[in-house]
Structure formats: structure tokens, C-alpha cells
Amino acid sequence: MKSFIQSTIVITTLFLASCSSNEKPAPKEEHHANENSVELTAEQYKTIDLQTGKIELKSLSGTIKVNGILDVPPQNLVSISAPFGGTVKNTELLQGMKVRKGQVVAIIQNPDFINVQQDYLDYKSQLDFLKLEYERQQELSTENINAKKTVQKAKSEYESMRARVNGLKARLQLMNISLTSIENGKIQSSSSILSPISGYVTQVNTNIGAFVTPSDVLFKIADTEHLHAELTVFEKDIPKLIVGQKVRFTLANEDKERIATVYLIGREIGNDRTVNVHCHLDKEDNQLLPGMYLKGLVESGSNEVTAVPDKAIVEFEGEKYIFSEVKADHKNEHAFEMISVKTGVSELGYTEIILSSGKSWETLKIVINGAYDLLSKLKNGEEAGGHSH
Known part of the structure; x- marks a missing residue:
């Protein structure tokens, strides 16, 4: 009986030792010896339609x-002033209003405008007389009836009056007062201000009844x-x-x-x-x-930069990564390593990447389709491994 009990203890001990030895390798059998690597079976590789490619040199625009x-x-923004001072008789402009070139934007009134028109009529009449006198003296001079001094005096008076009349013409044109109307006896005390361009009113700095001087900016118009x-x-x-x-x-x-x-x-x-x-x-x-x-x-x-397709880049916890294929430890399996990268310019579906030191981009075989599937498997696998310990 004693011998039977001893035999039973020995067998039980050996059985427990055997069980214990069978359980020991379990912790070592991890799918991810490296926390940044993940493996796929051939079936998984095919299911997620994983595709690989190379890092390329691409010409991407910097910004x-x-x-x-x-x-x-400057030629499309005008400040409008009154060439001659006066009182604003009328204006209908409001800020934001559209105006066309040549449109009346304000009417300025000044009694002095009447004097200018009267002077023009007076001087023009004198000019006509002096012109006839000058022509008469020229004819007499050709017949040697008068002295050359008389002709020169007639010419001088005529030229002087013509300059005065031309000066008044220019002044009336600045006032936008019609010469034809004046010559027909229509004298007016107001002057129209016209817009020199088409555009929109951006500033209105006056109002009806205000007295303005030539240095005052009444309106600003922008094309x-x-x-x-x-x-x-x-x-x-x-x-x-x-x-x-x-x-x-x-x-x-x-x-x-x-x-x-x-x-x-x-x-x-x-x-x-x-x-x-x-x-x-x-x-x-x-x-x-x-x-x-x-x-x-x-x-x-x-610039020529190292770049990959946008979908080759994954983001996890604020960092950017790509996956490169490495040699698998088991047959019929594919292994991938997650590599941290810095990103730069993005254009036309490609993004510039900068690898960490020690990595040669020319030799890497990277995942260009299915990167997020790998990230999901990697992180889910880590969590599962964590629960089993």
C-alpha cells in the first residue's frame, strides 16, 4: 500500500512538471517581438488588397x-474735387452707389461763374474786332500805305486777346459749362462736376449747402x-x-x-x-x-522631395507613420515594420516625407494601400496581448 502511494505521488509530480513545462513557452510565443511590427498571412494579405511600392522623388510645390x-x-481710384470753389447745390451720391463715366455727381453754385462767362463773351467780341483790324493793317502794309510798326501793334493786340479768350475757354471747360450755350446768351451760375470713370462710390464727404474749395475731396470712386x-x-x-x-x-x-x-x-x-x-x-x-x-x-x-501617396501615411496619437515590408520569420507570412516620419508639402495626391536618421529611402518597400488595416491589426494585437498577460 505504501509503495502504491509513493508511485502515485511520483506520477502526479511528473504529470504536473510536464504540464508546467508545456505552459512555459506560451509567454514567449508573441506575434510582435517588436511593438512596431506586424505579420500577415497570405490570406490576410490578399483580403485587405495590400499593395506595396517605393518612395519616389516628386516635384511638389512649396507654399x-x-x-x-x-x-x-491708382488709375482706377479717383478723388473728385470742385475745380473752383462754391456751394453744393445738388448731389444724389450715396456710398456704394454705382456711377458711370461722365455722370453728373454734383452741381456747384458760385456767382463768380457769371463773371467768367461775361468776360468770355466780352473778350471774344474784342477778339473778332482785333482780328479784322490786324488783317486790314496787313493789307495796307502790302501797298506800303502804313508803317510796319502799325501792323506789329495790331498783331500784338490780336495775339494778346486771343490768349485771354483761350484761357477763359479752358476755364469754362473745367466748369463743364457749354461754350455754345454761352454764345447763345445762356449764362448760368452753376457748374456740373462729372465722374471721370465708371465705378462705385466709396466715400461721400459733402452735402447740399456745404461750401467747398478746390482742395476739398468731395467723393472717391473706385473701378x-x-x-x-x-x-x-x-x-x-x-x-x-x-x-x-x-x-x-x-x-x-x-x-x-x-x-x-x-x-x-x-x-x-x-x-x-x-x-x-x-x-x-x-x-x-x-x-x-x-x-x-x-x-x-x-x-x-x-522642389524634388521624397514623397509617397497620401494613403501610405497613417496617423496614430498625433504622429505620422508609414509601413515598410521586412523579411518574415515564417513561411507564407508577410511582415511589416511601422516607421515614424515627418511630413511636408502635399500636392496632387502625394505628400513629402522625411525619414528618421539611419533609414535609406531608396531601399524601402513600403505599403501604399492597406496601411490603416495594418495599423488596426498592430494596435489590436497589442491590446489582445496585453490582456493575456
Whole structure:
């Protein structure tokens, strides 16, 4: 009986030792010896339609962030004044109103306007008389009846009066008073001010009854059909700019993207170390107004950079990664390593990547389709392994 009990203990001990030895390898049998590696069976590889490729050299455009405003060229923004002082008799302009070239924007009244018209009629009458006298003296001179001195005097008086009449004509034209009306006896005490361009009223600085002088700016009118973008670019970014580059910009409180083209690059650096860059809008928009604030990106030319398709890059916990294929430890399996990268310029479905030191991009075989499936399997596998311990 004692011998039987001893035999039973020995067998039980051996059985437990055997069980214990069978359980020991379990912790070592991990699918992910490296926390950044993952393996797929041939079936899994096919199921997720995993595709591999190479890191490529691509010409991607760099961009420069800029701020600016919409503005109009000097020839498309006019300040309107009264050439001669007077009282504003009438104006119907309001800010934002559209006006056409030649339209009356205000009527100025001044009693002195009457004097100018009367002088014109008086001098013109004298001019006609002096012209006839000069011609008569010339005829007499050809017959040697009068002295040359008399002819010269007649000519001098005629030329002097003609200059006065021409000066008054120019003055009346500035007043926009018709010479024909004056010569027909219609004298007026008011002068019309006309708009020199078509556009929109941006400022109204007067009102009916106000007395104005030639130095007063009554209105400002802008032709918004030729707005341009005036960008402020930092000194360090100027070498990257060339005429003809495209600018993508949006206005404040607007998501619509608009396009402009660099037309002129300033030659003076401001106190804030910036340079003004003049850009023409690719598509005119009459709804835009001078002074609108904008934010934009200037395409600063193309550079050869290492790049991968956008879908080859995955993001996890704020970091960017790609997967490269490595040699598998088991037959019929594919192994992949997750590599941390920094990203740069993105364009046309490709994104610039910068590998960590020690990695040679030319030799890597990367996953270009199915990267997020690998990330999911990798992280789920880690969690499952964590629960089993």
C-alpha cells in the first residue's frame, strides 16, 4: 500500500512538471517581438488588397503663407474735387452707389461763374474786332500805305486777346459749362462736376449747402472691375517669389478659394521687414470691394522631395507613420515594420516625407494601400496581448 502511494505521488509530480513545462513557452510565443511590427498571412494579405511600392522623388510645390488686402490701381481710384470753389447745390451720391463715366455727381453754385462767362463773351467780341483790324493793317502794309510798326501793334493786340479768350475757354471747360450755350446768351451760375470713370462710390464727404474749395475731396470712386491683391511678404520669403506664380487666397469670413497671379514684386523693404507684392485676380468679381482683408498661399516653385501617396501615411496619437515590408520569420507570412516620419508639402495626391536618421529611402518597400488595416491589426494585437498577460 505504501509503495502504491509513493508511485502515485511520483506520477502526479511528473504529470504536473510536464504540464508546467508545456505552459512555459506560451509567454514567449508573441506575434510582435517588436511593438512596431506586424505579420500577415497570405490570406490576410490578399483580403485587405495590400499593395506595396517605393518612395519616389516628386516635384511638389512649396507654399508661403501671406496676408494682404484687396486694392485698386491708382488709375482706377479717383478723388473728385470742385475745380473752383462754391456751394453744393445738388448731389444724389450715396456710398456704394454705382456711377458711370461722365455722370453728373454734383452741381456747384458760385456767382463768380457769371463773371467768367461775361468776360468770355466780352473778350471774344474784342477778339473778332482785333482780328479784322490786324488783317486790314496787313493789307495796307502790302501797298506800303502804313508803317510796319502799325501792323506789329495790331498783331500784338490780336495775339494778346486771343490768349485771354483761350484761357477763359479752358476755364469754362473745367466748369463743364457749354461754350455754345454761352454764345447763345445762356449764362448760368452753376457748374456740373462729372465722374471721370465708371465705378462705385466709396466715400461721400459733402452735402447740399456745404461750401467747398478746390482742395476739398468731395467723393472717391473706385473701378472695382480691376481689383488686385496687395500682399505683404516677409523678407526671408522674397527670394522664393517670381512673377507668374499663383496665389490661392480666401477673404475674411469666406471659405471660397480664389486665384491670383503675381504681377509685380516690390523693391523696398518696409520697417516691419516685409515687401509688397502686387497680384492680379485671375477672375474679376464686381462684388469685391477695396480694403477687404485676405489670407493666402503663394506657390513658391517646385522642389524634388521624397514623397509617397497620401494613403501610405497613417496617423496614430498625433504622429505620422508609414509601413515598410521586412523579411518574415515564417513561411507564407508577410511582415511589416511601422516607421515614424515627418511630413511636408502635399500636392496632387502625394505628400513629402522625411525619414528618421539611419533609414535609406531608396531601399524601402513600403505599403501604399492597406496601411490603416495594418495599423488596426498592430494596435489590436497589442491590446489582445496585453490582456493575456
